[in-house]
Amino acid sequence: MFVKNAWYVAGWSHEIGRTPLERWITGDPVVLYRTEGGRAVALEDRCAHRLAPLSMGKLVGDAIQCGYHGMTFDCDGNCVRLPGQAAIPKAAKVRKYPLVERFGWAWIWMGDPARADAAAIPNFFWLDHPEWKPVGGTIYCKSNYFLLIDNLLDLSHETFLHGSTIGNAAVAEAAVETEADDTAVRVRRRMPNCAPPPLFRKARNFAGNIDRSQVIDFSPPCYAVVDARAVPAGTNDIDNGIEWRVINALVPESEGTTHYFWAVSRHFALDNRELDEIMQKGVVHTFGEDIMMTEAQQKRMARPSADPKHVTIKADAAPIAARKIVSRLVQNEASAAA
Numbered sequence: 350m351f352v353k354n355a356w357y358v359a360g361w362s363h364e365i366g367r368t369p370l371e372r373w374i375t376g377d378p379v380v381l382y383r384t385e386g387g388r389a390v391a392l393e394d395r396c397a398h399r400l401a402p403l404s405m406g407k408l409v410g411d412a413i414q415c416g417y418h419g420m421t422f423d424c425d426g427n428c429v430r431l432p433g434q435a436a437i438p439k440a441a442k443v444r445k446y447p448l449v450e451r452f453g454w455a456w457i458w459m460g461d462p463a464r465a466d467a468a469a470i471p472n473f474f475w476l477d478h479p480e481w482k483p484v485g486g487t488i489y490c491k492s493n494y495f496l497l498i499d500n501l502l503d504l505s506h507e508t509f510l511h512g513s514t515i516g517n518a519a520v521a522e523a524a525v526e527t528e529a530d531d532t533a534v535r536v537r538r539r540m541p542n543c544a545p546p547p548l549f550r551k552a553r554n555f556a557g558n559i560d561r562s563q564v565i566d567f568s569p570p571c572y573a574v575v576d577a578r579a580v581p582a583g584t585n586d587i588d589n590g591i592e593w594r595v596i597n598a599l600v601p602e603s604e605g606t607t608h609y610f611w612a613v614s615r616h617f618a619l620d621n622r623e624l625d626e627i628m629q630k631g632v633v634h635t636f637g638e639d640i641m642m643t644e645a646q647q648k649r650m651a652r653p654s655a656d657p658k659h660v661t662i663k664a665d666a667a668p669i670a671a672r673k674i675v676s677r678l679v680q681n682e683a684s685a686a687a
């Protein structure tokens with residue numbers, strides 16, 4: 350069960366072009382393409398005739414022609430051509446999804462189009478602001494999206510899972526503050542006077558220990574942004590420190606699979622190309638470890654005889670609060686529909 354009345358990242362803008370792109374989002378098949386004028390379009394990827402994927406067809410001008418029997422739909426989803434038949438049945442249409450491009454991502458609204466308000470798109474300005482330098486990518490993950498949200502809201506795992514990049518002993522031991530309301534969850538962790546983890550040392554030449562902090566913001570349905578900072582211990586010297594945002598869009602493809610769109614945008618050494626590469630490699634390696642773990646969890650949770658019982662600890666406060674927010678939204682949509 351997914352929240353439908355929400356903006357999801359459907360893809361990077363640069364992925365959408367004149368070749369139809371199939372992407373399943375919250376269990377529904379979507380085809381993405383660009384009109385000749387350059388506008389990105391999202392339609393239901395299921396022909397109105399015999400349900401063939403439109404993404405297997407081809408673009409004819411701004412319309413898409415089904416690759417099976419040639420029924421053709423304009424970018425509003427209306428059938429405009431039916432080979433061998435002049436009268437087009439009323440029902441010959443496919444669903445059109447609201448789609449907005451912002452910050453280099455294409456945002457899709459999977460619910461009631463009348464409720465799609467572009468002002469509700471999260472403000473991820475770090476992705477295309479001149480004072481920030483992002484690296485980013487997409488990872489396909491064979492686990493439920495909430496295992497990835499759990500992962501980001503409980504970063505104590507960095508100590509154990511990410512020792513070669515961003516983990517140090519301080520993360521797991523640090524006291525955590527969690528704040529939550531009906532719409533958002535925030536986790537704060539301060540790690541004074543700790544040893545800089547390997548990726549931090551590569552990004553900045555810290556001579557000694559650092560004061561490290563993390564603020565993680567969850568917003569529904571599937572976003573977690575990490576504000577990570579480090580300064581030489583005992584100083585407020587951010588000019589010689591690290592400040593970056595890790596922007597995570599955990600977009601459910603199905604109950605058991607996730608499109609993980611990510612970016613890490615830093616606020617220092619913007620022109621350092623070598624650092625771009627170090628960051629890209631370091632993050633891909635780190636997230637690879639996360640995916641390996643959540644996919645392994647998924648296998649154990651999803652087997653038919655699995656006992657769902659598990660032990661809850663203090664560090665689960667934020668993941669639990671986030672699940673509550675999303676469950677409430679899903680329930681509200683279900684009762685509104687009933």
Ligand code: FES
Binds near residue numbers: 396397401418
């Ligand atoms: S399935 Fe698309 S035209 Fe027949």
Ligand SMILES: [Fe+2]
Binds near residue numbers: 635
């Ligand atoms: Fe991680």
